[in-house]
Amino acid sequence: MNTVLTLLASECKKMLYHASTYFITALFLTLMGFNYLYILFFYSRNTMEISTLQSFFCIFWLPTLCIIPLLTMKSFAEERRLGLLESLLSTPVSVHSLVIGKFLSIYGLYVVLWALSLIFPYFANYWLQQDLGAPLVTMQVLFGGSIFIAITSFLFISLGLFASSLTKSQTVASLLCFGFLFTCFTGFRTLSEYTRFQEWGIYVDFFRTLEDLCNGIFDLRPCLFFTLVGVLILALTAIAVEQKSLR
Amino acid sequence: MASAIVVRDLTKHYGRKVAIQKLNFEVQPGHIVGFLGPNGAGKSTTLRILCGLIPASSGYVYIHGLPITTQVKQIKQSMGYMPENNPLPEDMRVEEYLKLRARIKQIPHRLLKTCVWDALERCDLHRIAAKKMIGALSKGFKQRVGIAEALLGQPKVIILDEPTIGLDPHQILGIRDLLKKLRGETTVVFSSHILPEVEAACTHLIILNQGQIVANDTSENLRKQYFRTTRYEVTIVDKDGHFSEHLSHAPFKLCLKKSIAQGDQRMTYTVETESTEEWAESQLTRWIFENNWPLIQFVKKEPDLESLFLKLTSVAWKKMDSERL
Incomplete structure (x- = not known):
């Protein structure tokens, strides 16, 4: 446990000092800011059934596909290329601690980015509430959406780390991660809509899960599914790191 | 231990x-x-x-x-x-x-x-x-x-x-x-x-x-x-240049490898003995003094690690090559 905390602290410090973190933060906030602005414009001209905040959470796929590959591509690929991974594994650190340390640091940053992006709906709510006569941010949607982001990010970041553990090149890692995430979105969607597994496939539909959570329905099955797949992928990442280092 | x-x-x-x-x-x-x-x-x-x-x-x-x-x-x-x-x-x-x-x-x-x-x-x-x-x-x-x-x-x-x-x-x-x-x-x-x-x-x-x-x-x-012989570098004043001829009369086997003229009748000879023992060194110096060659410098040339390394690795290469054939 101590080793995990040491590695986590080291990773967080590394992120804090690295310019790329600030670039990714700026990119994420710009992306989300413009998206929210677009949602507000769209809602001012159209009547929609769901709230602006729910729509804001509904575009989770965009930052997932753009930001997660950028956040995770460096983690193992770059360290392996530089030989730092070999040096680290010659110490009593277990591969699992290493994977958990890296995962928690990236997960923490991604959650913080989402938390920061909630400034947009919050300010919009603050300025527009009186004119609209109804709040733009409701606690139910805020909690539901946040839980959704927390659970699905677990799975997405695991996929990113797995992609990074397979190669020495950051570019290849980011492309692999993008491919995995895209397959994940389209695969689960196809599974839930078009196949004969439709009955249980609906539980792995991201959009349906988000809708349920925002409506106050907490179905444990999809949440458990996403978390378990995330854990499984992290275990695969540990195996990949170990096997690649053993060569 | x-x-x-x-x-x-x-x-x-x-x-x-x-x-x-x-x-x-x-x-x-x-x-x-x-x-x-x-x-x-x-x-x-x-x-x-x-x-x-x-x-x-x-x-x-x-x-x-x-x-x-x-x-x-x-x-x-x-x-x-x-x-x-x-x-x-x-x-x-x-x-x-x-x-x-x-x-x-x-x-x-x-x-x-x-x-x-x-x-x-x-x-x-x-x-x-x-x-x-x-x-x-x-x-x-x-x-x-x-x-x-x-x-x-x-x-x-x-x-x-x-x-x-x-x-x-x-x-x-x-x-x-x-x-x-x-x-x-x-x-x-x-x-x-x-x-x-x-x-x-x-x-x-x-x-x-x-x-x-x-x-x-x-x-x-x-x-x-791996080195069964020892090399010595002997610098003496050799007026008649008879040192090399006298080598065959030495009480033990000596082989001349190289001779360099240093000027003023001084010559540097590289000789090799078949022994690696300390007594060979004392016998060689005694023999030089007994023959009245004014000795200027006497240096034991240790084979360097590079020669040893090359010898060992080339032996292994040859052995492996012959095994392959």
Whole structure:
């Protein structure tokens, strides 16, 4: 446990000092800011059934596909290329601690980015509430959406780390991660809509899960599914790191 | 005394390629052992197996009595390793990096500062380099940081893969002094291509070629074993130039290898005796004095490690070639 905390602290410090973190933060906030602005414009001209905040959470796929590959591509690929991974594994650190340390640091940053992006709906709510006569941010949607982001990010970041553990090149890692995430979105969607597994496939539909959570329905099955797949992928990442280092 | 490192029948395959084959050797505590061998001989593979980074295909490794297959975590705790090319994070300060590695090596918090400072001092990094960014350091200082990292927590065994690669002679001398300081207190195994360097720092040599040990002894013993003759460089005043003729009348077999005229009737002769014993030297000097040749200089020419290395590796190559044919 101590080793995990040491590695986590080291990773967080590394992120804090690295310019790329600030670039990714700026990119994420710009992306989300413009998206929210677009949602507000769209809602001012159209009547929609769901709230602006729910729509804001509904575009989770965009930052997932753009930001997660950028956040995770460096983690193992770059360290392996530089030989730092070999040096680290010659110490009593277990591969699992290493994977958990890296995962928690990236997960923490991604959650913080989402938390920061909630400034947009919050300010919009603050300025527009009186004119609209109804709040733009409701606690139910805020909690539901946040839980959704927390659970699905677990799975997405695991996929990113797995992609990074397979190669020495950051570019290849980011492309692999993008491919995995895209397959994940389209695969689960196809599974839930078009196949004969439709009955249980609906539980792995991201959009349906988000809708349920925002409506106050907490179905444990999809949440458990996403978390378990995330854990499984992290275990695969540990195996990949170990096997690649053993060569 | 129990050996610090025991290796028995160690073999490693990479697919169909055999990297090392049935290696057997022991390293005593406090000894500094040099691993020599041409590129692809299996030095790095052996060192990586010794520190638990990669598993062997077969065979056993015991570090201070602990088998590496089952006790790898305990072994890693009592071992320092510097990989080839010494990878270091460029964007960290030296002291900060060593503190992080000390924490990762599970050195107790109360000893952390002392341990880091001790490693910095031993590697002469405590004066200027400690607060500098690793990326801003020279190659020599970076190597020192790598060695300091390996020294953290006073490990019983230190493994250094090519610690002197790419260094200038001054920096090599610094690393050599550092290794000498460790002699007697820590077991050090290191690989190098710089032969005089290995000879100067090591108590023992292991020469690998094509994944097999071709020699394993002290450099002195290896010389005795592989060089059956001794060369002397004798500078005398030889007025008539009869020295070479008189060689056949010497009481023991002497063979003239080279003669160089130095001017003023002074000649330098390189002669070879078939004996490596000390008495040959005294007999030769006595014979020179008995024949009234004014002796100016008498130098025993030790065969250097390079000749030994080339001899051993070429013997192994020839043997392997003949086996293939």
